[in-house]
Amino acid sequence: MxxxxxxxxxxxxxxxxxxxxxxxxxxxxxxxxxxxxxxxxxxxxxxxxxxxxxxxxxxxxxxxxxxxxxxxxxxxxxxxxxxxxxxxxxxxxxxxxxxxxxxxxxxxxxxxxxxxxxxxxxxxxxxxxxxxxxxxxxxxxxxxxxxxxxxxxxxxxxxxxxxxxxxxxxxxxxxxxxxxxxxxxxxxxxxxAKRVNLLPGPVEIHPAVKAAYVSESVSHRGEVFLKDFHDAQNMLCTLVKARKVELFTGSGTLANEVVAAQLSLIGKKGLILAAGEFGERLIQIAERWGLDFQAFQKTWGETFIPEEIIEFMDQKGEAWDWLWTVHCESSTGVLLDLHGLSSLCQNRGMKLCLDAVSSIAAVPVDLSRVYLASGASGKAIGSLAGIAMVFYNHEIKPSHKIPIYLDLGYYHEKFGVPFTISSNLVYALKKAVQLLLGDHKFEKRKKISLLIRKELKTCGLEAIVPESWSSPAIITCALPQGVSSQCFGDIMEQKGYHLSFRSSYLIEKNWIQICLMGEVLLDEMKLFCTDVKASLKEMRGN
CATH class of the missing domain: 3.40.630.30 (Gcn5-related N-acetyltransferase (GNAT))
Known part of the structure; x- marks a missing residue:
């Protein structure tokens, strides 16, 4: 060569x-x-x-x-x-x-x-x-x-x-x-140059969270650690209004595997809603667990409303026991109506299960009427990736029918720590949740999100999902014909902005994502919008 x-x-x-x-x-x-x-x-x-x-x-x-x-x-x-x-x-x-x-x-x-x-x-x-x-x-x-x-x-x-x-x-x-x-x-x-993190994860980590992570490691069997571990569990439950949560070493996908394991014990028919990459991943997980379910799938970027879900179920004429879906579909930014979903399931006697990985701490989340919900320590929670979490509100017991590492009841029986878990990750998570409980930034995030949408629209870069059913933390845009999302992402990265554009499904659809999961400043985003316009003009050659 x-x-x-x-x-x-x-x-x-x-x-x-x-x-x-x-x-x-x-x-x-x-x-x-x-x-x-x-x-x-x-x-x-x-x-x-x-x-x-x-x-x-x-x-x-x-x-x-x-x-x-x-x-x-x-x-x-x-x-x-x-x-x-x-x-x-x-x-x-x-x-x-x-x-x-x-x-x-x-x-x-x-x-x-x-x-x-x-x-x-x-x-x-x-x-x-x-x-x-x-x-x-x-x-x-x-x-x-x-x-x-x-x-x-x-x-x-x-x-x-x-x-x-x-x-x-x-x-x-x-x-x-x-x-x-x-x-x-x-x-x-x-x-x-200031590097502005606009990724869905990893997000910008607060210095106090970093300090907690690099503190000296301690035994996961120590009394002090166990107290701090349970304090972290309690704070997480307070954050999302759930009764209980178990923590696992792993990613959000592992948390969804735990949910699937519990659904496999029920042995009854369920419904999965999917309109994006992560809804389709739930289908894949359910298939591998051999769950009895049907999928209600829609085009990426569309939302689900209770009336059409009811119509779908009635047309099938089945007896439905559970419903599983992604609360915030981070591949598109669609945010489902949690109150509407929980009311539907309550009225129908169904158990509601959620992938809430991208919604917890990004928007107000109330899991008090949810059967099972997955989360993760990264993304909007603002800690380092590596801890999966499953929230629940009912009594649960161990089962020999599922792998012990994925047995939610076994974790509960062992007071949350049946196996080795990194004390560094736990202390970082605890500090991140402490910061969240002290200062929710939902209104500020929404204001910045609306500004970005408005400014991008002026240069022909419109979000694929309307604001009315979108998470303010994720803005997904389709690049104009002839403008490569990868090249645009590279140019913006050279200017100090880290966007989400490298995932295979984003490359395939020529999409880029602006994610407000972490701490961002209004003035910073005004400059970002100016740089987006300049980069698009440069790439179009005018």
Whole structure:
């Protein structure tokens, strides 16, 4: 492959494949025909440089996509020899000259590090070839950047209206140093910039929670720890108005497995509502446990109202014992009406089970009439991931019919700690819940969510779920046609905003998510909206 280096997901190499050269010709056309009108258009939309056979191309690949390229050649005459008489008279006693040409970059990658990766590889290549001076015709659009690197302008502008270039030169040693200096400055600015966490998890962790997590580990059998453990359980129950909760080492999915295990003991027919990734995951879990159920599925982003659930059940003519669904479908942002669901189940004599992983602490949650509900220590609770929780309001006993590690009754019988659990995770969770009980931020979150929705709508980026049935903590947007959600997410990340866009279902649908699970500031979000508009404008090329 003749690779020079790898940077993050990028590969920087010397082009040596026919497919790579074809990509270079197409990027050359986009740059010097469509963007900078230096050459005339053609039907093939390919532009082969006249010095192509003598050029060495250093390219940057993102997977199989060519995102940047730069060429160098050491053979005279240079292209500048044809435009400037007595070219050698403009610089000193350099003996081994080269010409840098055809700097091209995909528009979507210009705010990142691709230029620095290419330039650094080029500098090292030139040093290896023992070139001592590099010439270049720099577009007037980037003169400030070239001067920061250390290029020295000479002669007057060459080219034509709309495609003017400034002849410049630099010693190869200064070129390498200049690129290194700018690269480290950019990294320093990036490191110093505030990083705004807009992920569904992990969320920004409060310093007091971090401090609790890094405290000295203690035995899960110690008396002091057991008291603190039960205090954490009581605070969690207070937070969601449930009678009891058991804690497991694991994720929210493990908590849902525990719920399924309990439903398997009932042995009666149930209904699962699904309109997103995590509703469909409940179906998968139920199938693996061999539960007797039917699924009422809708298009992703739609909601369920009690009347249509009743109509579905009546049409089937079945006797229903339980209903299981996701309270907040975090793949879309849909938030179901918990009061309506609990009233329906109460009237029908059904047990209501909820995946409440993404709703607990994001919105007010009342689990007092819920049979079983899953939660997790990450997300809006604001602790570190690693503790699964199952809330319940009824008496429960152990069962030998299900795996002991998933037996909710066994945990209750053993006072919550039948197996090893990390004291660090428990103390971090306890501190996070203490902070939540002292300062609910529901109204503030809703205000910020409405602001973001309004501002995004002005640039054509509308949420897929109406505000009326959406969680204020999750805004899911479909990117316009021709705008890649992955590229947009990368650009926003370079600006300091961490969005949710890497999950396979988000990539497939070209969606991005703005999640307000953690602490965010109103002024911060106003700036975020401004940066979203600028990034979209940049990606659209206007």
């Amino acid at each position: 003749n690779n020079l280096t790898e940077q993050n997901r990028f590969i920087i190499k010397i082009a040596d494949q026919k497919t790579e050269f074809d990509l270079i010709h197409r990027l050359n056309y986009q740059t010097f025909v469509e963007e900078i009108p230096q050459h005339l258009p053609n039907e093939d939309r390919r532009l082969v440089d006249k010095f192509h056979n003598e050029n060495t191309y250093i390219i940057c690949l993102d997977g199989e996509k060519l995102v940047g390229s730069i060429a160098v050649r050491g053979n005279r005459p240079f292209s500048l020899d044809e435009k400037i008489d007595h070219l050698d008279s403009y610089f000193g006693d350099y003996e081994n000259l080269c010409e840098i040409r055809l700097l091209m970059m995909d528009r979507k990658y210009r705010r990142g590090y691709v230029f620095y990766y290419l330039a650094d590889a080029l500098a090292r290549y030139c040093l290896e070839k023992k070139y001592d001076c590099a010439l270049m015709s720099g577009t007037t659009r980037q003169l400030k950047l070239y001067q920061h690197i250390g290029f020295i302008p000479f002669h007057y502008l060459i080219g034509k209206e709309g495609a003017y270039f400034q002849p410049m030169y630099i010693s190869v040693e200064n070129f390498a140093q200049g690129i290194g200096r700018l690269f480290h400055k950019k990294q320093a600015r990036q490191d110093l």
